[in-house]
Amino acid sequence: MIESSTGSKLAIVGAGSVGSTLAYAALIRGLARSVALYDINSVKVRAEALDLRQGLQFVPAAHVEGSDDVQVCAGADIIAVTAGAKQQPGQTRLDLAASTTKLMRTLMPQLVEVAPDAIIVMVTNPVDVITYVAQQLTGLSPHRLFGSGTVLDSARLRGLIASRCGIAVQNVHANIVGEHGDSEIPLWSTATAGTIPVTELIDEAERAQMAHDVVHAAYEIIDGKGATNYAIGVSACRILEAVLRDEHRVLPVSTRADGHHGIEDVCLSIPSVVGASGIERQLHVPMSEEEIAGLRASAEEIRAVARSLGF
Numbered sequence: 560m561i562e563s564s565t566g567s568k569l570a571i572v573g574a575g576s577v578g579s580t581l582a583y584a585a586l587i588r589g590l591a592r593s594v595a596l597y598d599i600n601s602v603k604v605r606a607e608a609l610d611l612r613q614g615l616q617f618v619p620a621a622h623v624e625g626s627d628d629v630q631v632c633a634g635a636d637i638i639a640v641t642a643g644a645k646q647q648p649g650q651t652r653l654d655l656a657a658s659t660t661k662l663m664r665t666l667m668p669q670l671v672e673v674a675p676d677a678i679i680v681m682v683t684n685p686v687d688v689i690t691y692v693a694q695q696l697t698g699l700s701p702h703r704l705f706g707s708g709t710v711l712d713s714a715r716l717r718g719l720i721a722s723r724c725g726i727a728v729q730n731v732h733a734n735i736v737g738e739h740g741d742s743e744i745p746l747w748s749t750a751t752a753g754t755i756p757v758t759e760l761i762d763e764a765e766r767a768q769m770a771h772d773v774v775h776a777a778y779e780i781i782d783g784k785g786a787t788n789y790a791i792g793v794s795a796c797r798i799l800e801a802v803l804r805d806e807h808r809v810l811p812v813s814t815r816a817d818g819h820h821g822i823e824d825v826c827l828s829i830p831s832v833v834g835a836s837g838i839e840r841q842l843h844v845p846m847s848e849e850e851i852a853g854l855r856a857s858a859e860e861i862r863a864v865a866r867s868l869g870f
């Protein structure tokens with residue numbers, strides 16, 4: 560096994576659509592000196608690692624390894640967990656959550672054993688429930704283990720606002736909070752495009768349509784090609800980069816709510832400052848009464864799923 564002697568080591572668990580695209584994005588961005596892929600599917604993980612390795616001439620210097628042995632993750636500075644099962648026909652979201660939770664019971668202790676100092680970012684769905692479960696299973700601080708949350712959903716919303724207003728997406732600030740899923744809440748009251756409040760640029764009916772489109776954004780992609788991978792690949796890479804480069808970047812990641820607005824003992828997305836130690840702090844972003852009520856309802860939905868799984 561090649562161990563990076565300089566620079567950071569990124570381990571990605573699950574070399575499926577999301578994990579392998581995340582590895583590709585990380586290599587292109589020069590995020591880590593060593594990228595390790597771990598998957599129980601030995602043929603797949605070997606093939607993905609070989610394919611990535613054959614492009615190393617064209618990206619910043621890095622090593623790539625792939626293995627079905629969890630030791631490939633040894634000593635990682637940061638781990639992204641994308642391992643999961645695809646939803647089978649007839650299987651409910653709750654069934655999927657139960658089988659994913661079972662997988663995490665075996666996987667998480669192994670990861671902590673081989674990489675005890677790593678920051679761990681959960682991407683596997685249902686990400687808020689799985690982040691909570693993984694925290695309980697490992698006992699790791701919520702600062703060190705958190706979820707990709709609504710970073711992708713917020714990017715989708717920003718993209719819609721940007722094209723509607725003719726303003727670069729980088730100049731749009733808008734966050735989705737709560738669940739990465741149906742009960743998520745767009746924070747319109749603080750959304751801006753080119754510093755102008757979005758509520759002054761886009762009427763309520765159109766904003767509601769945008770919120771609906773974001774919640775349903777993945778379905779057309781999954782219908783068309785079976786999985787989403789590019790946008791989640793770069794979104795997850797953005798989160799890892801904030802940690803490895805100690806950027807103190809504000810990102811709506813899934814974290815254990817700190818009791819603000821009476822919400823606690825649940826993981827959900829809240830704009831948080833992300834840096835070398837993981838989540839440095841949660842921001843108490845101003846919200847309208849309606850947004851607070853929506854966030855509380857979203858927390859209840861996530862908590863109910865976690866409780867039904869015994870967590």
Ligand SMILES: NC(=O)c1ccc[n+]([C@@H]2O[C@H](COP(=O)([O-])OP(=O)(O)OC[C@H]3O[C@@H](n4cnc5c(N)ncnc54)[C@H](O)[C@@H]3O)[C@@H](O)[C@H]2O)c1
Nearest residue numbers: 573574575576577598599600641642643682683684786791
């Ligand atoms: N949070 C987000 O915004 C977001 C976005 C897209 C996808 N996802 C989620 O990411 C996960 C992965 O999606 P995908 O499309 O890459 O699925 P996929 O089926 O293509 O890949 C999953 C991989 O995990 C591997 N795996 C299963 N059990 C494992 C274990 N115990 N240890 C190591 N590897 C294991 C499988 O062999 C497979 O290669 C899913 O849960 C999906 O819902 C999350």
